[in-house]
Amino acid sequence: MSTHTTIVIGGGAAGLMAAGRAAQKGSQVILLEKMAQTGRKIGISGKGRCNLTNSADLPDFISHFDKNGKFLRQAFQHFFTEELISFFEEQSLPLITERGGRIFPESGRALDVVRVFSNWLKVEKVQVKKSSSVSAILHENNQVTGVMCKNRQLHCDNVILATGGMSYPRTGSTGDGYRLAKELGHTIVPLRPALVPLECKHKEIRKLSGLDLRNVEARIMIDGKRKKKAFGELSFTETGISGPIILTCSTIIVDALRADMKVIISLDLKPALDDKKLDNRLIRDLSQRRGESIASILRGLLPQQLIPICLESCTIPSDIDTTLFPAKLRKRLVQWLKNFRIEISGHRSFDEAIITAGGVNLKEVDPKTMESKIVKGLFIVGELLDLQADTGGYNLQAAFSTGWLAGSSVG
Ligand SMILES: Cc1cc2nc3c(=O)[nH]c(=O)nc-3n(C[C@H](O)[C@H](O)[C@H](O)COP(=O)(O)OP(=O)(O)OC[C@H]3O[C@@H](n4cnc5c(N)ncnc54)[C@H](O)[C@@H]3O)c2cc1C
Structure with a gap:
């Protein structure tokens, strides 16, 4: 495998965005998704309509997160609501704003969002490998070197860890990322079901x-x-x-x-x-x-x-x-x-919780890049981080924005 390769672990909102963006920035990208399909949670979000984001202005938007919301300022500076709306419009997915500033695809179909990402990743030449569960992240001298997937070593320069939380585990988010991050020395703020x-x-x-x-x-x-x-x-x-x-x-x-x-x-x-x-x-x-x-x-x-x-x-x-x-x-x-x-x-329980509270300690992640402060070349994004927000599109925007920032930062 050549240099400047990025492996994205997890094909949810954060991982799909990170993979496409890293490829746009010139990295050779492999996305490993443990389920047979990517975007399972996106597909059921917003009661099947996917409340992608919210039209609230930045201070109001951040106030819908817990006290950790300010960590997202830099990610939102790079990629916020306007950029997300333009992104979907460029991909020919018109959006509408409803009561409470909630933004949805005009078609009312969350699966259209998943389709947009599949098409985009094809255009950006991301290799998407489904039914590919990652069991470990490899590293040497505090630098990422690859991952273990189906008992095989895959080498790379950067890993973007986007395995989500542990709510609605049937969508594939079974909490693997917490273990993977912990094995590399990260601390995990205690996990609790939220929006439950x-x-x-x-x-x-x-x-x-x-x-x-x-x-x-x-x-x-x-x-x-x-x-x-x-x-x-x-x-x-x-x-x-x-x-x-x-x-x-x-x-x-x-x-x-x-x-x-x-x-x-x-x-x-x-x-x-x-x-x-x-x-x-x-x-x-x-x-x-x-x-x-x-x-x-x-x-x-x-x-x-x-x-x-x-x-x-x-x-x-x-x-x-x-x-x-x-x-x-x-x-x-x-x-x-x-x-x-x-x-x-x-x-x-987590089976019925919309999100997971707690997660990778934000003190151990650089908010300017999403890179781990513990292991170089490791980027941590999405719900895996110790961030949680109200319903209203805030959680998905956080996943998209942190994914975009990590994708922009690799290489
Ligand atoms: C029922 C429901 C409705 C929701 N509705 C909304 C909404 O309308 N608006 C909103 O803002 N938020 C909503 N949310 C929350 C939002 O969907 C999540 O916060 C968001 O999807 C998190 O994105 P993520 O990419 O971090 O994780 P996920 O979307 O959970 O993606 C993680 C991916 O990683 C994969 N994975 C896990 N472990 C491994 C491994 N070891 N190897 C390879 N792949 C792995 C999983 O299979 C999964 O595909 C909803 C959540 C639920 C459960």
Whole structure:
């Protein structure tokens, strides 16, 4: 094999971008992907529509990452949203921007993104070897020399490690990269599932499976202290709760649960109405719908499935005479509607987590190039790094940008 050869390990968002870019910059590139196809995770991202990035400006964009987000500044300086949009447009994949600045392929098909990369890598003459799992990275005197793949040594000058995290392992991201990086002396910040559904033990909550709530506010209480709030959609599942606002808050909740702290999610089911307005609304409904059962009156305020839980929590008998509804019970109803408390008992596993929190310690990677500070010629990109962001296209942009920067830096 000639000199200036780059091996990219992993054909996900970061690896595909890194491979094409390294080839553009004149490197001879081999991409080794352990699955039978590249881009498996891209193909299922954004519910099959692939939320590629977000139109937020740079400071806003970085604020959607945890405290480590600033590490990405240099990668974003080289290749940010505008460059990503131009890249796809040049590859004849028009994009559209939707609610919350989320950017998708106009076709609505994530697989079109995978197709764009396959075509691009062909044009750039990247050798893509599928069903090729890398078991070790070879090095001498702190310089990368090659990789072990299917019991064979492949020599190269640079390795771009892009094996992703360990969430949704069926897509191929089984966490191999953490071991490979650790064997070379890197430290791994503890791995936790993130953007992950939560579990509740209460049978009543589990019975709500399938119910979606819109326009609610969730306040996260950890050991009695309010830590975060989020507004939007929430879904009840067979084991607990999920949906955008829950996923957004899940990272701090996972950490709290792991530290044996008590987590309560307090839901404001009527955030647009303060206590006074909500009480007036109840007074109006009770007087306009005289003679109807309390369950029937509450149907104007709550989904059917929540009514028995509400009445039980407020200890209101279902056959109460609503023409003589006491003010103290109205107050209880208002309090419950503004503060429906769900105790969280756990979280789902990596199998259901959108991303992996933790990863290769950023102090050991040069943000200007993505090169390891421990082993020369090794570049580390994508979800493998200790970076995590909200849903909204931020995670894929981070993978594309770090991949692009590493591809630009090799050789
Ligand atoms: C269901 C779901 C939906 C998502 N939706 C969105 C979204 O809409 N927008 C967004 O921004 N983010 C989304 N994400 C997150 C986003 O997809 C990831 O952050 C991103 O794909 C990470 O890219 P990556 O290249 O680092 O890793 P991956 O995409 O995980 O790619 C890693 C690749 O490395 C390969 N590999 C692993 N080990 C080896 C080995 N030993 N040898 C060779 N190859 C190996 C794997 O097979 C895989 O192909 C979603 C994630 C999930 C699970």
